[in-house]
Amino acid sequence: MNGSNEAKNTVSSLASHERVLVTGAGGFIGHHLVRFLKNKGCWVRGVDIKEPEYSPINEADEFLVLDLRNFENCETAVRGIEKVYNLAANMGGIGFITAVKADVVRDNILINANIVEASRLAGVKRIFYSSSACVYPKYKQGDPEVIPLKEEDAHPADPEDGYGWEKLLSERMYLNFQEDYGLEVRIARFHNIYGPEGAYDGGREKAPAALSRKIALAKDGDEIAIWGDGKQTRSFCYIDDCLEGIHRLMESNFTGPLNIGSDRLVTVDGLVDMISGIAGKNLKKKYELDKPQGVRGRNSDNTLCKKILEWEPAISLEEGLKKTYEWIHVQVSRANKA
Numbered sequence: 001m002n003g004s005n006e007a008k009n010t011v012s013s014l015a016s017h018e019r020v021l022v023t024g025a026g027g028f029i030g031h032h033l034v035r036f037l038k039n040k041g042c043w044v045r046g047v048d049i050k051e052p053e054y055s056p057i058n059e060a061d062e063f064l065v066l067d068l069r070n071f072e073n074c075e076t077a078v079r080g081i082e083k084v085y086n087l088a089a090n091m092g093g094i095g096f097i098t099a100v101k102a103d104v105v106r107d108n109i110l111i112n113a114n115i116v117e118a119s120r121l122a123g124v125k126r127i128f129y130s131s132s133a134c135v136y137p138k139y140k141q142g143d144p145e146v147i148p149l150k151e152e153d154a155h156p157a158d159p160e161d162g163y164g165w166e167k168l169l170s171e172r173m174y175l176n177f178q179e180d181y182g183l184e185v186r187i188a189r190f191h192n193i194y195g196p197e198g199a200y201d202g203g204r205e206k207a208p209a210a211l212s213r214k215i216a217l218a219k220d221g222d223e224i225a226i227w228g229d230g231k232q233t234r235s236f237c238y239i240d241d242c243l244e245g246i247h248r249l250m251e252s253n254f255t256g257p258l259n260i261g262s263d264r265l266v267t268v269d270g271l272v273d274m275i276s277g278i279a280g281k282n283l284k285k286k287y288e289l290d291k292p293q294g295v296r297g298r299n300s301d302n303t304l305c306k307k308i309l310e311w312e313p314a315i316s317l318e319e320g321l322k323k324t325y326e327w328i329h330v331q332v333s334r335a336n337k338a
């Protein structure tokens with residue numbers, strides 16, 4: 001049921017000066033993708049409901065502030081475009097997506113349906129959809145020593161309530177557009193992407209950024225708050241690996257959903273220890289058991305990714321966390337001085 005194409009894959013090279021649209025270009029992955037595609041020689045239009053927070057607006061050849069829940073705005077966004085990278089979404093970390101469900105589902109269904117329909121009508125050749133590991137069923141993620149998740153594990157479905165259901169439905173909707181209208185579709189399931197130049201406070205930040213902020217603000221010997229008992233596990237994929245994965249998948253012939261994530265499992269305690277080590281601080285941990293923790297364990301099985309893309313994420317967690325922590329440390333220090 002995942003619409004996958006097992007035919008021999010070929011990763012072609014991106015034609016330079018291709019006209020591409022990145023939706024969600026004001027957000028974390030989107031603005032990094034704008035830079036990445038510009039460096040590949042594309043003409044890039046960025047669209048978001050807000051201007052980029054952490055990068056100059058003129059990194060894109062054109063940046064339009066548009067609300068993509070509105071169909072006419074989607075028609076404007078895709079005009080003259082050959083390839084669409086749809087990353088726009090109302091989303092955040094586990095605290096956000098467990099607290100805000102109706103708005104997340106409504107907004108993201110509207111964005112995804114409007115963008116794919118506008119793309120079809122405008123004759124867009126290919127569209128990328130950013131799905132999530134939150135589509136995987138809860139019954140396969142009840143143990144910290146989780147078996148890594150393969151793409152086919154998404155069914156029978158029991159995804160994250162709200163956000164995960166929306167991602168799973170949108171995956172199917174995009175594949176239906178491919179089947180019925182011939183619009184070429186590529187779908188990635190991201191597993192915890194992290195890096196500099198993304199949300200680190202305000203409630204939408206994810207664990208690596210939230211912990212980096214807390215550790216940057218702490219003094220040696222302080223106690224920092226950790227959501228859950230610290231024994232829950234995840235894998236974390238650095239942004240540069242994510243961009244390479246998006247690019248390879250978009251230029252491949254593979255049409256089914258594909259994991260883009262690291263397969264190195266770490267506990268949240270382990271993550272905290274790594275960031276504290278980078279910061280050179282000795283910190284005590286205070287476990288907040290009433291805070292949302294998500295599933296008990298989640299990891300990416302990269303067998304299909306390696307086969308299809310002849311590649312898998314390679315940047316070490318130590319290296320990625322160092323860059324992330326250093327950037328967040330600078331932001332926090334600046335804010336404290338202001």
Ligand code: NAD
Pocket residue numbers: 023024025026027028029030047048049050066067068069086087088089090091092107111130131132133189190191192193194198199206
């Ligand atoms: P992000 O929140 O930083 O970026 C999403 C962007 O979409 C934001 O800039 C936001 O303003 C924009 N947006 C929201 N509503 C909009 C609207 N109505 N019209 C136009 N733009 C709108 O998130 P991100 O981490 O960059 O995630 C990008 C995509 O990848 C999302 O689809 C997300 O669900 C998916 N994803 C991300 C992760 C991750 O770990 N970061 C994991 C799984 C899936």
